[in-house]
Amino acid sequence: MYIFYKSILLVSDILLVNMALLVALILRFDLSIPSAYFEMYMDQFIVLTLIHLVVNISFRLYKCLLKYITTRELLYIGGATLLSCLLFASYGHLRGTAFPGTVYIFYTIILLLMMILSRFSYKFVNRILSKFSKSYILFKDHFNGVAKHRALLIGAGDAGAIIVRESKKSLKQHTKIIAALDDDKVKHRSSLNGVPILGAIENIEKYVENYNIDTIIVAIPSAGVVRIAEVLALCNKTDCRLKIFSGISSAISDDAPSAHLRNVKIEDLLGREEIVLDSTPVKENIVGRTILVTGGGGSIGSELCRQISAFKPDRLVIFDIYENNAYDLQNELLRNGFPKSSLTVLIGSVRDKGKLEEIFSLYKPDIVFHAAAHKHVPLMEDSPSEAIKNNVFGTLNVALCAREYRSRKFVLISTDKAVNPTNVMGTTKRICELIVQSINRTTTHTDFVAVRFGNVLGSNGSVIPLFRRQLEDGGPLTVTHPDIIRYFMTIPEAVRLILQAMSFAEGGEIFVLDMGQPVKILDLAENFIRLSGLEPYKDVDIVFTGLRPGEKLYEELLMDEEGIAKTPNKKIFIGHPSSMTFVELTEHLKYLHNAIESGFDLREALHHVVPTYRISPNGCDTPLGEKDTAQAG
Known part of the structure; x- marks a missing residue:
C-alpha cells in the first residue's frame, strides 16, 4: 500500500511540474504561448522533470507520511521547490535558452502552491477513503458474523503468542487480532502465529488509523510498570478500548483467554515501580x-x-x-x-x-x-x-x-x-x-x-471514587484547578x-x-474518562470549581x-x-x-x-x- 501511494505521488509531481511551467507561460503571454517558447518547453521538459524529481528525492519528500504532515514537512517541500526552480533557471541561462524572468517567478509561485495543495489533498482524500474503508469493513464483518472488534496486539513475545493462539480458538466471534507491534526490530516484518508484526510500539497511532483498529491489547508483562505506563499513555491518544494481559501464570489455566485480559486501571498509568517488601x-x-x-x-x-x-x-x-x-x-x-x-x-x-x-x-x-x-x-x-x-x-x-x-x-x-x-x-x-x-x-x-x-488512589473520599460517582451520574467531572498536582x-x-x-x-x-512523580489531577480526570471508553470534553465534560478552603496547588x-x-x-x-x-x-x-x-x-x-x-x-x-x-x- 505504501509503495502504491508513493508511486501515485511521484507521478502527480511529474504532471504538476510540467503543468506549472505551462500555466506560467500562459499567464506571461496573455493566454497564448508563442510557438518559439513552446518549442523551448518541449526541448527542456525532460530536464525540468528530472531536476525536480532528483531534488525531491534528495529532500526525502517521498519518505514522509502525508497523513501526518507537519510544519517541518512543509518547509522541506518549500525548500525543495525553490531549489529545483533555481536549478532549472540556471540550466536555461547556461544553455542560452532561458525563458523571460517573469516566467520563472510565476512558475516558482504556481509550483509551490500546487505542491502544497497536492499534499493536503492527499491527506484529505486518504481520510475520506479511510473512513469509508473502516465503515465497509465493520459492515462486512457484522453482516458475515465475523469479528466485532479489530485488535492491535502490543507485544510479540510469549504472552502475545498465547493471546493470538487462544483468540483463534475462542475469541474469533468477538475479537480479531489484525496485527502486532513490538520493540524488538528483529521481529519486524515477520509474523506471530499468522499475525503480521508491523513495526515499533511508538507508531501505535499510525497503525490504529491505517488498520481501522478499535481495540488495543497490551501484552508485555516483562516490560516493567514504567514502560507499560509509557505504552498505555501512547494507547490513550487513540479512541481504542484498552485491554491488558494479566500474566503468564494466569494463562496456563484452562480458562477462556478473555479471563487473562483485564481492563486497564488508572493505577497502570502511574508507572510506579512495584514495591518489594522485605x-x-x-x-x-x-x-x-x-x-x-x-x-x-x-x-x-x-x-x-x-x-x-x-x-x-x-x-x-x-x-x-x-x-x-x-x-x-x-x-x-x-x-x-x-x-x-x-x-x-x-x-x-x-x-x-x-x-x-x-x-x-x-x-x-x-x-x-x-x-x-x-x-x-x-x-x-x-x-x-x-x-x-x-x-x-x-x-x-x-x-x-x-x-x-x-x-x-x-x-x-x-x-x-x-x-x-x-x-x-x-x-x-x-x-x-x-x-x-x-x-x-x-x-x-x-x-x-x-x-x-x-x-x-481509591481511598474513602479521594478523587477516584469521586470521579467514578460523577461519571455514573453522566458527568461532568470536577477538578478544582487546571494546574493542581498531587502525589499518588x-x-x-x-x-x-x-x-x-x-x-x-x-x-x-x-x-x-x-511517592514517585507528581500527577496532574486534570490528566487523571482525562485518563479516567478515556479508560471508561469515553472521550473527554466530548462525551463527558471536565469543569473547574476553584481551590477549596485550605487546599494547595502542590504538596x-x-x-x-x-x-x-x-x-x-x-x-x-x-x-x-x-x-x-x-x-x-x-x-x-x-x-x-x-x-x-x-x-x-x-x-x-x-x-x-x-x-x-x-x-x-x-x-x-x-x-x-x-x-x-x-x-x-
Whole structure:
C-alpha cells in the first residue's frame, strides 16, 4: 500500500511540474504561448522533470507520511521547490535558452502552491477513503458474523503468542487480532502465529488509523510498570478500548483467554515501580504479638489489618468509631481464614481516654498503628475544633496509653499535608508528628515514629471514587484547578511501606515515603474518562470549581529544616526530628485546649503551635509561582 501511494505521488509531481511551467507561460503571454517558447518547453521538459524529481528525492519528500504532515514537512517541500526552480533557471541561462524572468517567478509561485495543495489533498482524500474503508469493513464483518472488534496486539513475545493462539480458538466471534507491534526490530516484518508484526510500539497511532483498529491489547508483562505506563499513555491518544494481559501464570489455566485480559486501571498509568517488601523483619515484629490498629475500618487501616493478618499475629485488635466498616472488615478477615479467636473488633473513639486505657490494660498491644483521624480538608476548615479534638488530642491519648502500657512500637499514619500546612487538617497532623517525636524522648521502652505520605488512589473520599460517582451520574467531572498536582500511590503499596518503616523504627523518626512523580489531577480526570471508553470534553465534560478552603496547588513531603537520611529500603527516607521537648509541647496543647474552651480564634492558636502554618485570607493556597512569597510572608 505504501509503495502504491508513493508511486501515485511521484507521478502527480511529474504532471504538476510540467503543468506549472505551462500555466506560467500562459499567464506571461496573455493566454497564448508563442510557438518559439513552446518549442523551448518541449526541448527542456525532460530536464525540468528530472531536476525536480532528483531534488525531491534528495529532500526525502517521498519518505514522509502525508497523513501526518507537519510544519517541518512543509518547509522541506518549500525548500525543495525553490531549489529545483533555481536549478532549472540556471540550466536555461547556461544553455542560452532561458525563458523571460517573469516566467520563472510565476512558475516558482504556481509550483509551490500546487505542491502544497497536492499534499493536503492527499491527506484529505486518504481520510475520506479511510473512513469509508473502516465503515465497509465493520459492515462486512457484522453482516458475515465475523469479528466485532479489530485488535492491535502490543507485544510479540510469549504472552502475545498465547493471546493470538487462544483468540483463534475462542475469541474469533468477538475479537480479531489484525496485527502486532513490538520493540524488538528483529521481529519486524515477520509474523506471530499468522499475525503480521508491523513495526515499533511508538507508531501505535499510525497503525490504529491505517488498520481501522478499535481495540488495543497490551501484552508485555516483562516490560516493567514504567514502560507499560509509557505504552498505555501512547494507547490513550487513540479512541481504542484498552485491554491488558494479566500474566503468564494466569494463562496456563484452562480458562477462556478473555479471563487473562483485564481492563486497564488508572493505577497502570502511574508507572510506579512495584514495591518489594522485605517480609523477614516485618514478620519478626508481628508474628505471635498483639497488634492494635486505630481507625482500622478506614481505607489505610483496613488494608493494614489485611496485610498484618498474613503475618499471623497472636491477636489483632481493630478499633474504630464507625461500626459498618469495622463489621465488614471483620467478616472479610474471617472469610479469608483469619482465626476468630485471634480477632477483636471494638467500637469507640480515640477521644475517649478511659476506653483506650481499658483496651490497653486488657490486651497490652505490642505494636500500635494509629490511623484514626479526621482527614477531609474542606470539612475540617469548617469544624477546626473537631479536627483538634480528634486528631491532636486523640493522638495524644493513644500515645500516652502506648507509653504507659509499654507497647514496643507506636506508628502514626501522617500525611504530606502536614508539611508547611495551609489548612487545619494538615496543621493538626503536624502537631501529631510533634507529639510522636517529643514523647519518644520521655521513654526508652516504646519507639514512637510517624510515616508520612501523599494521596492514595481509591481511598474513602479521594478523587477516584469521586470521579467514578460523577461519571455514573453522566458527568461532568470536577477538578478544582487546571494546574493542581498531587502525589499518588495505591493503598496496598502504601501499607507495605508503612510495615517496612515500622521494622526500621528506632524511635523519633518521621519516615517519608517516596511517592514517585507528581500527577496532574486534570490528566487523571482525562485518563479516567478515556479508560471508561469515553472521550473527554466530548462525551463527558471536565469543569473547574476553584481551590477549596485550605487546599494547595502542590504538596510537599519534607520541611526545609528536616532534610533526609536513607534507610535499607530505597523507597523510604527519614526526616530529621524536631527539637521540641514534651514539656514544651504540653504547654502548647494546654494553649490549644484553652482556645477551644474560650472560643479563641483556633486558626491563630494553631499558628501559634505550628509557625509554618500559612493562613490564607481566602482559605486557599497561593498559585505555584507565588510559593516562595507565601512562605516568606
